[in-house]
Amino acid sequence: MGLAAGVAAAPGPWEQPAAALAEQIAGILGPGQAHLTIRNLSSIPADEIPVIRRLLAQDLKAHGVILAGPESANTVRVTLSESARERLWVAEIAEGNQTQVAIVDSGPVQAQQATAAGGLTLLSQQLLAAHEPVLAVLETPAGMVALEPEQIVLYTHAAEGWREQKRMAIEPRRQLARDPRGVLAMAADGQGFDAWLAGVRCSGASASAASAGDWTPSCRESDDPWPIARGSIAPAPPAQGSAASAPAAAPAPASAPAPAAADVSVPLFNAFYSAARNYFTGVVTPSLGVDLPPFYSGALIPRAGGAAALLIGGIDGKVQLAENSALHPVAGTRDWGSDFAVLRSGCGAGTQIVASGSGEAANDSLRAYELLSLEAVAASAPLAMDGTVTALWTSPDGKSVLAVVRNAANQYEVDRVTALCN
Amino acid sequence: MLQTNTRWTVLRRFAISVFLVLVGTCAAARTRPHYGGSLRVETEGDPLRSPDGMARRLVLDGLTAFDPNGAVSPALAIEWQSDDNDHRWQFRLRPNVHFHDGSPLISTAVVMSLNLSCSANCPWTAVHAVGSSVVFTSDSPMPNLPALLARDTFLIALTRTADGQTPANLIGTGPFQFAALNNGVLTLAANDNCWQGRPFVDEIAIGASRPIRDQWLDLSVGRADVVEVPAEQLRQAQQQRLTVVVSPPVELVALQVSDSGALAHPLLRAAIAQGVDRGALFNVIFQKQGEISASLLPQSLTGYSFLFPADRDVNKANELRGGLTPQPLTLATDGNPTMQLAAQRIALNLHEAGFNVQVVSARNAPRADLMLRTLPIEGADPADALAILLRSAGENAPVAGKDPTALFRAEHDFLDLKTLIPLLDLPRACAISGRVRDLRLRADGTPDLAGASLEGTQ
Numbered sequence: 001m002g003l004a005a006g007v008a009a010a011p012g013p014w015e016q017p018a019a020a021l022a023e024q025i026a027g028i029l030g031p032g033q034a035h036l037t038i039r040n041l042s043s044i045p046a047d048e049i050p051v052i053r054r055l056l057a058q059d060l061k062a063h064g065v066i067l068a069g070p071e072s073a074n075t076v077r078v079t080l081s082e083s084a085r086e087r088l089w090v091a092e093i094a095e096g097n098q099t100q101v102a103i104v105d106s107g108p109v110q111a112q113q114a115t116a117a118g119g120l121t122l123l124s125q126q127l128l129a130a131h132e133p134v135l136a137v138l139e140t141p142a143g144m145v146a147l148e149p150e151q152i153v154l155y156t157h158a159a160e161g162w163r164e165q166k167r168m169a170i171e172p173r174r175q176l177a178r179d180p181r182g183v184l185a186m187a188a189d190g191q192g193f194d195a196w197l198a199g200v201r202c203s204g205a206s207a208s209a210a211s212a213g214d215w216t217p218s219c220r221e222s223d224d225p226w227p228i229a230r231g232s233i234a235p236a237p238p239a240q241g242s243a244a245s246a247p248a249a250a251p252a253p254a255s256a257p258a259p260a261a262a263d264v265s266v267p268l269f270n271a272f273y274s275a276a277r278n279y280f281t282g283v284v285t286p287s288l289g290v291d292l293p294p295f296y297s298g299a300l301i302p303r304a305g306g307a308a309a310l311l312i313g314g315i316d317g318k319v320q321l322a323e324n325s326a327l328h329p330v331a332g333t334r335d336w337g338s339d340f341a342v343l344r345s346g347c348g349a350g351t352q353i354v355a356s357g358s359g360e361a362a363n364d365s366l367r368a369y370e371l372l373s374l375e376a377v378a379a380s381a382p383l384a385m386d387g388t389v390t391a392l393w394t395s396p397d398g399k400s401v402l403a404v405v406r407n408a409a410n411q412y413e414v415d416r417v418t419a420l421c422n
Numbered sequence: 423m424l425q426t427n428t429r430w431t432v433l434r435r436f437a438i439s440v441f442l443v444l445v446g447t448c449a450a451a452r453t454r455p456h457y458g459g460s461l462r463v464e465t466e467g468d469p470l471r472s473p474d475g476m477a478r479r480l481v482l483d484g485l486t487a488f489d490p491n492g493a494v495s496p497a498l499a500i501e502w503q504s505d506d507n508d509h510r511w512q513f514r515l516r517p518n519v520h521f522h523d524g525s526p527l528i529s530t531a532v533v534m535s536l537n538l539s540c541s542a543n544c545p546w547t548a549v550h551a552v553g554s555s556v557v558f559t560s561d562s563p564m565p566n567l568p569a570l571l572a573r574d575t576f577l578i579a580l581t582r583t584a585d586g587q588t589p590a591n592l593i594g595t596g597p598f599q600f601a602a603l604n605n606g607v608l609t610l611a612a613n614d615n616c617w618q619g620r621p622f623v624d625e626i627a628i629g630a631s632r633p634i635r636d637q638w639l640d641l642s643v644g645r646a647d648v649v650e651v652p653a654e655q656l657r658q659a660q661q662q663r664l665t666v667v668v669s670p671p672v673e674l675v676a677l678q679v680s681d682s683g684a685l686a687h688p689l690l691r692a693a694i695a696q697g698v699d700r701g702a703l704f705n706v707i708f709q710k711q712g713e714i715s716a717s718l719l720p721q722s723l724t725g726y727s728f729l730f731p732a733d734r735d736v737n738k739a740n741e742l743r744g745g746l747t748p749q750p751l752t753l754a755t756d757g758n759p760t761m762q763l764a765a766q767r768i769a770l771n772l773h774e775a776g777f778n779v780q781v782v783s784a785r786n787a788p789r790a791d792l793m794l795r796t797l798p799i800e801g802a803d804p805a806d807a808l809a810i811l812l813r814s815a816g817e818n819a820p821v822a823g824k825d826p827t828a829l830f831r832a833e834h835d836f837l838d839l840k841t842l843i844p845l846l847d848l849p850r851a852c853a854i855s856g857r858v859r860d861l862r863l864r865a866d867g868t869p870d871l872a873g874a875s876l877e878g879t880q
Contacts, residue, residue, distance in 0.1 A: 041728065083725035085802075088826055090726055101834075103726060103826040149619075173518065178597075178619035178873070179455055277457050296454050317453045338453035409491040 014052050017106035021089050022059030024102035028093045031064030034074040042082040082109050120347040121420045122383040128414040134404045135182035137414050145193050149180040152217050170219050179278040183226045196226040198275035225270035229300040279315050289325035296338035313338045332376035344398035345419035352379050354401045356389040364389040455622045455860050455875035463648045464629040464637040469608050473575040482577035482594035485513050486568050488865040492802030494568045508563035513556045519617045521580045522599040532556050534581045545570050565822040569806035597621040597872035606630050622875035647858050651851040653711040654760050664853040669867030671712050671720050671847030678793040681841050684748045691840035696739035697775030700732050700845050707764045712848040718833050720847045724804050726830050739775035750778040754790035765794045804829050
C-alpha cells in the first residue's frame with residue numbers, strides 16, 4: 001500500500017452532497033445505465049462543474065449506476081440551484097415517461113468577502129452576538145458587562161467565548177427610545193462599573209471583583225451628564241509594520257483640566273444627554289468656553305504640542321472641532337455618519353478617528369481618518385460591517401474601538417475593531 | 423370608515439428589502455435618525471380596512487412578527503413552546519405592555535381579540551388565557567402557528583375598554599395611536615410609551631383613497647412623503663425620476679380554479695393551466711416587473727421552482743380538453759384595473775384554448791369558475807410561507823418539515839390538483855420624498871413607517 005492510500009484527503013465541499021444525491025438517484029433508478037447532464041443555475045463557479053460531475057459519476061458507479069450516452073433510456077438531469085439562503089442540487093430522473101425528483105441541500109450560499117486596503121487596515125473581530133439591542137459593553141478582568149435598554153447582562157470567559165452568567169433588570173423603568181443609547185465605564189475604584197442610560201444611572205459594585213457574577217448593580221433615576229471622553233486620547237508613538245500596541249499618557253485638553261496620565265477611570269468631559277431624544281444637548285462639563293450645538297458623538301483628539309480638542313458630530317451632520325474656545329468646521333467629513341471614536345493605533349500619526357459611514361446602503365462601514373489641521377484624511381479603506389453601526393466607542397486601553405452592529409435580521413453583534421499598520 | 427380598496431394588501435416576504443434609489447439620493451452627511459415631524463403618506467385604499475389596512479400595522483401588534491428577513495420573531499409574546507406534537511401551543515406575553523388607553527395587555531384581552539378576528543376556519547380549535555400566557559389547542563397539528571400569528575389577520579386590538587364599552591376607534595399597543603380622521607386623512611400620533619420605543623416621527627397623516635396619479639403629483643410638489651408605486655408602474659416611476667424603494671417578489675398572482683361545476687373534470691383544469699400565457703401577462707400587463715412563475719413559492723425561497731414549467735402549450739391544452747366542451751366560464755377579479763386587464767388577457771388566452779370565458783367583478787360573482795387573485799408570500803421559512811399561502815387560498819393545510827424534497831412534493835401534489843395556477847411573483851414598491859430617512863421595507867414589502875425619520879427635524 002502506498003503512502004497516499006494511508007492518508008485520507010480532506011473532503012471537499014461537494015463530496016457530501018454528491019454522495020447524498022447519488023444515493024437518492026440510485027435508489028430511484030436501481031442498478032443500470034443512465035445519461036447524466038448537469039446545468040448550473042447557482043453561484044458555483046463554472047470550473048467546479050467538472051469536479052462535481054466526476055464526483056457524481058464516481059458515487060453513482062459505487063451504487064451500480066453506470067453513466068452512458070444520450071441513447072440511454074434513463075436520463076438524469078442534475079440542476080445545481082440555490083435559493084437566497086442555501087444551495088440545492090436537484091436531480092430529475094426520467095425513466096421512460098415517468099420523471100421523479102431528488103433534492104439535496106448542499107450548504108449555505110457563500111457571502112462575498114470584502115477586502116480592505118490603505119495606509120492602515122482595519123480588522124474586525126466579533127465579541128458577542130445578541131438578540132436584544134446592545135448599547136455598550138465593557139471588558140474587565142473579571143468579565144464583561146453588556147448594557148441593554150432594559151437589562152444589564154454579565155458575561156464570563158468560557159472556552160467557546162463569552163458566556164452569559166447573569167441578567168438583571170434595570171429599575172426604575174423609564175420610557176424606551178427607538179434609538180436607545182448608553183455608556184459603560186469602569187468605576188473610579190476599579191472594582192465595578194458605572195452605566196448611564198437616558199434618565200437612569202447604574203453602578204455595579206463587587207466585594208471581590210473576582211467574577212462578573214458577583215456584581216450587584218443598583219440603578220437610580222438620574223439626569224447626570226454622561227462621560228464622553230475618559231482619557232484614552234494620548235497619541236501613541238508612531239510605529240510602522242505592526243499592530244497597535246503602545247499605551248501612552250493622556251495629554252491635557254486645551255480648555256479642560258489635565259487628566260491623570262493613563263487613568264482610564266477619570267472622565268475628561270461629561271455631556272448632558274437629552275433623555276427624550278438620542279443626542280447630547282451641547283452642554284458639557286467642564287465648560288470649553290464656547291457654546292456647543294447639540295451633538296451625537298464627541299471625542300477628544302490629540303493636537304500638536306500635547307494639547308487636545310473636542311471633536312463633535314452635530315445633529316445637523318456637521319463635524320466641528322472645539323479648540324481654543326472656538327468652534328471650527330472640519331473638512332473631509334462628508335462621508336461620516338454620526339458615530340466616531342478615537343483609535344490609538346500606533347500607525348501613521350499614532351491616533352486615528354474611526355467613523356461610521358454616511359451612505360444609504362443597508363450595510364454600514366467603518367473607516368479610519370487622521371485629522372490634519374482641520375481636515376480629516378482617510379487613513380484606511382472602509383471596513384464593511386454586516387449591518388448598521390448603532391454604537392461606537394473607544395476601548396478603555398484606547399487600542400481598539402468597539403462597534404455595535406444591527407444586521408438586517410435585527411440581530412446585534414459587538415465587534416472589536418483594531419488596526420494593522422501597512 | 424373609508425371604503426376604497428387598498429394596495430397595501432397582506433403580504434410578507436423573507437428577503438432583505440432592497441433600496442432601489444433611482445435618483446435624488448441625499449448627498450449630505452448622514453446622521454442618526456432625527457425625532458419629530460409629520461410624515462405624510464398617501465394610499466389608494468382604506469388604511470383602516472381589516473385585516474390589511476396600512477394603519478392597522480402601525481396601531482396594532484401581533485403576538486409574533488416577521489423580522490425584515492422574514493424570520494418569526496417575538497412581539498407581544500416573548501416566547502412560545504409547543505406540546506403534544508404541535509397540537510398545543512403556549513405563548514407567554516411580554517410584561518409591562520399597555521394599550522393606548524393605558525390598560526395593561528393581559529391574556530384575556532388577547533384571547534378576546536383573537537376570537538373576534540377569527541371566528542371561523544381558524545388555525546386553532548380553541549384559544550384561552552392561562553395566567554400571563556395564551557394557549558392554543560387544535561385537533562390537528564399546527565406546526566406553522568407562530569408564523570400564522572405574525573399575519574395582519576391576528577393583530578391584537580382592544581375589544582373592551584375598562585368600562586366595558588367597545589372602543590370607538592382602533593386601540594392597540596403599536597407605535598402609533600389613533601388621533602383623528604378628517605376629510606379622508608387619518609392622523610396617527612406617536613405612542614410615547616410603545617414597548618418597542620417611541621417612533622421617530624411625531625405623527626403620520628395618511629391620505630386615503632388617493633389615485634396613484636394624484637399621489638405622484640403630491641409627491642412631486644412636496645405635499646406627500648411616501649406614496650404607492652404599483653409593480654406595473656415601476657418603469658414609469660423610473661422615467662419620472664422618483665426615488666423608489668422596491669421589495670423582492672412578495673405576492674403571487676394566481677388563477678384559482680373551482681373544482682366543482684363546469685371545471686369539475688381535472689383534465690379541463692389542466693387544460694386551463696396549459697392555456698394561460700404567463701409571458702404576455704409579464705411583458706404587457708405587468709411591464710416586465712417581477713418574475714414569471716409556475717410554482718407557489720419563488721426560486722429565491724426554495725431553489726426548486728424551475729421544476730415547474732411555465733411555458734404555454736395551446737396544443738397540449740386542446741389535447742387535454744379533448745372532446746370536452748365546457749359551458750361558458752366566469753372569471754372574476756377585484757376592482758383593480760391592472761388585474762382586470764390581466765383577467766381579460768387570460769380570457770383571450772383561454773378562448774384560443776377552446777374555452778369561452780367572461781370576465782366579471784368578484785363582487786358580483788363570488789362563486790366564479792375562475793378567480794384571478796394575489797396571494798401573500800410571507801416568511802423566510804418555505805414551510806411557513808407555503809402554509810400561509812395555502813391558507814390564504816382557502817386551504818387549511820399545515821406544512822411541516824424543512825426537507826426540500828418533502829416541501830417540493832407538498833407543493834407539487836397541491837399544484838397537481840390544478841385548483842391554483844401560479845402566474846407571476848410581483849414586488850411591492852413605494853416612492854419617497856427627499857426628506858424621508860431610513861425607510862425600510864418590512865418582510866411583506868410594505869414600508870416600515872415606524873422606523874422612518876425625517877430630515878430637518880430635531
